[in-house]
Amino acid sequence: MAVTVDGLDPVTGDVLRVTCEDGIISAIDRDRTTAPADLPHLAPGLVDLQVNGYGGVDVNGPTASPEGIAEITHRLARAGVTTWVPTVVTASEEQITHSLRQVAAARAADPATAAAIPFAHVEGPFLSPLDGPRGVHDSSEIRPVDAEEVARWSAAGPLGYVTVSPHWEDSAAQIARIVRDGVAVAVGHTHASTDEIRAAVDAGATLSTHLGNGIFATLPRHPNAIWTQLADDRLTCGLIADGHHLPAETLEVMVRAAGTGRTYLVSDSVELAGSPAGTYRTAVGGEVELSATGRLSYVGTDLLAGAAVDLGHCVRFMVARTSFSLAQVLTMATTTPGTVVAALGGSRRGSLQVGQRADLVRLTAQGGVVDVVQGGRPVT
Template sequence: MSIVTRALEGRSADALEAVRVEITDGLISAVSRRPSRDESLPVLTPGFVDTQVNGYAGLDVNGDDVTPSTLIALTERLRAIGVTTWVPTVITGPEERILHALDCIRRARTIDPRVHDAIPCAHVEGPFISPDDGARGVHDLEWIRPLDAGEVDRWRRAGPVGIVTVSPHADRSEEQIARITAEGVTVSIGHTSADHAHIVAAVDAGARLATHLGNGIPTMLPRHPNAIWSLLADERITAGVIADGHHLPDETLVAMIRAKGDRGVFLVSDLTTIGGLAAGVHTTPVGGRVVLGDDLRLSHAGSDLLAGAAATLVDGVRRLAALPSIGLGTSLRLASENPASITPGARPALGRLEPGAPADLVLLDGAELRVDDVVVGGDQVG
């Protein structure tokens, strides 16, 4: 007979209910609710799920010095900020570097069962993206190359590839996309200069996600058609968005969420190694010199181009929650249940407050939405 090993109490996002979660053998075993307006209780939410993390706090998935220990340490540091499940994101580079990073991810998951649960798969963002200025962002032009399902197959032999970001701008891209999706890899459209016809062909071939929608596109677009409209309009596409206040204006975020519906969007951080560091000039392994402002804007030194992000997923939750048309409940779902639902390899019921779901939970200060406590598999972190 299983014995309840832990119980947590908090309040719902709308502050209308007190919530008690019982935990047995690392899973939620019972959830009870009662009417309450006690705003002194912390907000109880599923742990955050971040499908786009390049690094954090001085650690980098893409550095030449990455090891399995890097992934283990990143898992611990991300848990401290409420991210209990994350997808290491390997960006454009030589194939050897991509293979090395994927091998490190695979070995880290083998070494540490906690990391195995925390990292369901890897996301490779590039190198099959648009070479055009603006669309490619700060990805290194030298290593951008044509879409090749054969290379993706080699990646899969090295590590647990679950998501690949591609640009379908070239003719017959859909043939490569169909081959990739047939192997169980989710294709996401991003860093693209593709026109409407090429995007539709890519989605028909199996592409199902949009990578940080509204970013990684040419700086000048025709009013219509363009990639943003095409991806917003297609109900088969679920869109990731960055809510750090720099990648997208608030009104754009609101419009995207309204267009896709609050089940068709999920938050990502796009965190880099600079996240969690002091403001100033830094050097990254793949982005070179970058400038981090006091407002957490991260840009490429000498230009206005964004160089990833330094704000965390909970920062994005705070920003969205402050928008009257969005609110806290939707913001939390966009950072937990929604990304869990599109993540290959995610554990059953991940991101939900229901019996049978993993007991990965976060308690947030009700006033400031500060991460006060984190529980992973029923055990308190830190």
């Protein structure tokens, strides 16, 4: 059965009528006449390249399961996120491979999850061991970059990219081998020098994981790791736009420097994302407090304990608090991360084109999600 979705083109204001058949966009018609005043904007489904958990379900740890990962898929779809990348954090090799196997099993068991998850991301364990850049990653499991271990992960589940700090001895050679083996490399959680970051990019690193976070709170004016990554056109940079990890003016400047084609928004959400405000106990951070604004912090402090909003919240924050238009913000939440997915071996996402998967979201002018179509079917 064909499904037709109408909405405004966020760039031109034209009325778009998208016809979906068998889960694929079969036709796109454009009408340049005056649109109804209440017609929402129409965009591809949102693409989040970094999700650790959502709605009380964690991708990590012994509780990770195919059923939980499928549940995240369906909950995120209701929030407008139709493509997401499970993020496995620093742990033992056994625990990392366990999580990757759960992702593989979830994709095998549920067609909607298989379509929504192109691959997984392992953030760590090859990160900075230093307080600050390490963030909340388990210091006892931090270890040097090891391409052979990454190859073993790949045998366990669909691995798209791994985040590393390139300060380790032999980092560049290990990164080059990881890339040759078909896994992309992102720079993140690092105290690496400018020369070490450049060597990592020369070796094949193509991404920056949540630039501006996972780094010392105080840096030299110049050079420093943020400038180095912003300046290198070979890196596409993820930004946590929850309003807590990076101030609005920092996001503004970073996007102006790199452009919307080199920056993508991520939620970096943890399992408490989507939960009611309150105090919780977590396996990683102990007692944490989730505010009504989505700020997750350690009880009694201003220190962040993770990110606790979905990507739709990030879109709304960017529209409200920066100079970027809805169309520009959506580029960073659909087209650019969709391009990354394709570059890392997944099917093309994040654009409205005939023949592509029919993942659509309609939004208000402020970026609020009105309704969602995933795989040609309305999400309820």
